[in-house]
Amino acid sequence: LFYLSNIKPKKSPPKALQMSAQFSLFLFWVLFCFVFRRHLEKKYDKACEFCKKHKTRIHMYTLVSVTAYLAVVIAACSLNFQRALPLFIITVLAIFFICWDFLIAKYEDRIAAFFCPGERCLEKQWFWLKWVLYAALIIAIICWLIFDTAKQGSRQLISFGGLVLYVLLMFIFSKYPNRVAWRPVFSGIGMQFILGLLILRTEVGFAVFNWLGVQIQTFLEYSDTGAKFVFGEKYMNHFFAFKVLPIVVFFSTVMSMLYHIGFMQWLIGKVGWIMEIFMGTTPVESLVAAGNIFVGQTESPLLVRPYLPYVTRSELHAVMTAGFSTIAGSVLGAYISFGVSASHLLTASVMSAPASLATSKLFWPETEKPRLTLRGGLQMAKGESKNLLEAASQGASTSILLVANIVVNLISFLALLAFLDSALSWVGNLFDYPQLNFENICAYVFMPFSFMMGVDWEDSFIVGGLLGYKTFFNEFVAYERLSKLIHNRKKGGSMYIDGVKQYMTVSNIFYSTD
Known part of the structure; x- marks a missing residue:
C-alpha cells in the first residue's frame, strides 16, 4: 500500500512485495481495459440499435432542424437582404455541394455510363477535332487581342508578348523539350486567363473577391484581442513583433481546426478535381496545387503523404513548383497587415495554382507512367488530433517554428542586406556613384x-x-x-x-x- 500510494515508508518494502504490487497493478489495468472495452462495445451496440429503432424519428428531427434553419435564412433575407447576403450565399453553396456529393456518391456509375457514349465518340473524332479546336483557339486569341487592345491600349500586347516569351524560355530550358505534353500547359494558362477575366474584368467577380478580401481582413483583426492581452495596450508600438506575428499564430490555429473537421480536405478535393479534369494532371499534383492555395508549402504535401513514395520525378517537381508559386495561408495574413490588398493577394494565389502546374509540366515533362491515376482511389490524409480543442492547440504550437523562422530570417537577411548595401556604396563611391x-x-x-x-x-x-x-x-x-x-x-x-x-x-x- 505504501508503494502504490507513493508515500515513502520508514523502511523500504522487500523486493518481492514491490514486484507483487507491480504485477497486481498490471493485472488491474488489463482487467480495467477489458471491462471498459466491453462497456464501450455495449454502448456502441445500444447506440446502433437506438438509431435503427428510431430511424424515422431521427430523420424527422433532422428535417425539422433543416426546415427551421431555412426559415431563419428566409426571415433574415426578408428583413434585410443586403445584410443577410453572406448567409444566403453560404446556404446556397452548402445546399449545392451537399446535393452534388449525394448524387456523385449514389449515382456515380450511372452518370459515368450516361456520358460514356459521348466520350467514345469524342475519342474517335479527336484526330480532326483537335485541329478545329486549335484553330478556334488561335482565332479567339487574335480577336481578343484586337478588341482588347482597341479598348485598353497597347499595354495588353506587351503582356501577351511577355507570356509568349516566358513560355518560350521555359521550353528552351526544359528537361525534355521533345516530350512536352501541351494540354496541361495550355489548359493551365487558359484557366489562369479565365480566372483573371472573371475576377478583374467583371463587376461581379471583382465584387466577390473584394468582399472576400474585406472579410479576411476583418477576421484577422480578431488576433488583436490576444495580442493586446499578452503584450499590453501599446502593442502597436512594435508593429511587426506584436501585430504581424500574432496573425500568423491565429491563422495557423484556424487552419488546423478546419483541417481537423475535414473542411479543408473537402475544399481542396473539389478544387483539385476541377484542375485534374480540365488540365489532365494526376490526382497527387492536382490536390497539392489546390492545397497550396490555402495552406503552406510544408503542409500541402502532407495531404497526400501516403502516396509520396510512389510519385514520379515530374509529379515531385510539380509539387515543389506549386509550393513556391502560391502564398501560404499562415503568412497571407501577415502580408495583408503590411497594407497589401487582400483581394489582390487572394486573386494572385488562386490564379497561380493552375499556372504552376502548366509551368512545371513545361519545365519537367512527364516521361514515366504515373502509378496513381484513379481519382476515386486517392484518399487525403487526416489530422492526428483527437478533438477540436487539441487541433487548435496543435495549430498554435505548430506556428511557433514558423514564427521563429520568420523572425530569425528577417534579422539575418536585413542585417546582411545592410552590410551588402554599405559595401556596394563604398565601391560605387570610388567611381562617384555612391547610390549603388x-x-x-x-x-x-x-x-x-x-x-x-x-x-x-x-x-x-x-x-x-x-x-x-x-x-x-x-x-x-x-x-x-x-x-x-x-x-x-x-x-x-x-x-x-x-x-x-x-x-x-x-x-x-x-x-x-x-
Whole structure:
C-alpha cells in the first residue's frame, strides 16, 4: 500500500512485495481495459440499435432542424437582404455541394455510363477535332487581342508578348523539350486567363473577391484581442513583433481546426478535381496545387503523404513548383497587415495554382507512367488530433517554428542586406556613384522581366528591385519594402512633387515622369 500510494515508508518494502504490487497493478489495468472495452462495445451496440429503432424519428428531427434553419435564412433575407447576403450565399453553396456529393456518391456509375457514349465518340473524332479546336483557339486569341487592345491600349500586347516569351524560355530550358505534353500547359494558362477575366474584368467577380478580401481582413483583426492581452495596450508600438506575428499564430490555429473537421480536405478535393479534369494532371499534383492555395508549402504535401513514395520525378517537381508559386495561408495574413490588398493577394494565389502546374509540366515533362491515376482511389490524409480543442492547440504550437523562422530570417537577411548595401556604396563611391546598392542592381537586371509581365515602364524599375529581394533574399523583405511604397503612395507625400507623380525605390532614388 505504501508503494502504490507513493508515500515513502520508514523502511523500504522487500523486493518481492514491490514486484507483487507491480504485477497486481498490471493485472488491474488489463482487467480495467477489458471491462471498459466491453462497456464501450455495449454502448456502441445500444447506440446502433437506438438509431435503427428510431430511424424515422431521427430523420424527422433532422428535417425539422433543416426546415427551421431555412426559415431563419428566409426571415433574415426578408428583413434585410443586403445584410443577410453572406448567409444566403453560404446556404446556397452548402445546399449545392451537399446535393452534388449525394448524387456523385449514389449515382456515380450511372452518370459515368450516361456520358460514356459521348466520350467514345469524342475519342474517335479527336484526330480532326483537335485541329478545329486549335484553330478556334488561335482565332479567339487574335480577336481578343484586337478588341482588347482597341479598348485598353497597347499595354495588353506587351503582356501577351511577355507570356509568349516566358513560355518560350521555359521550353528552351526544359528537361525534355521533345516530350512536352501541351494540354496541361495550355489548359493551365487558359484557366489562369479565365480566372483573371472573371475576377478583374467583371463587376461581379471583382465584387466577390473584394468582399472576400474585406472579410479576411476583418477576421484577422480578431488576433488583436490576444495580442493586446499578452503584450499590453501599446502593442502597436512594435508593429511587426506584436501585430504581424500574432496573425500568423491565429491563422495557423484556424487552419488546423478546419483541417481537423475535414473542411479543408473537402475544399481542396473539389478544387483539385476541377484542375485534374480540365488540365489532365494526376490526382497527387492536382490536390497539392489546390492545397497550396490555402495552406503552406510544408503542409500541402502532407495531404497526400501516403502516396509520396510512389510519385514520379515530374509529379515531385510539380509539387515543389506549386509550393513556391502560391502564398501560404499562415503568412497571407501577415502580408495583408503590411497594407497589401487582400483581394489582390487572394486573386494572385488562386490564379497561380493552375499556372504552376502548366509551368512545371513545361519545365519537367512527364516521361514515366504515373502509378496513381484513379481519382476515386486517392484518399487525403487526416489530422492526428483527437478533438477540436487539441487541433487548435496543435495549430498554435505548430506556428511557433514558423514564427521563429520568420523572425530569425528577417534579422539575418536585413542585417546582411545592410552590410551588402554599405559595401556596394563604398565601391560605387570610388567611381562617384555612391547610390549603388543591391536594390539598384536587381532593378536593372529584373526591369525587362517586370516590364514584360505587364508593369508600366515607369514602375518596372521599382518592381524589378522587389523581384530581386524576393528571389535572392526573402519574400518578407520584399513585402516589407512593398508596404512602404504603398503607404507613401496612399499618403501622396514624397511620391508627388508639385503635383507631378514621382517614381522611386525604397532607397529614395527618384525618377520623374518627365
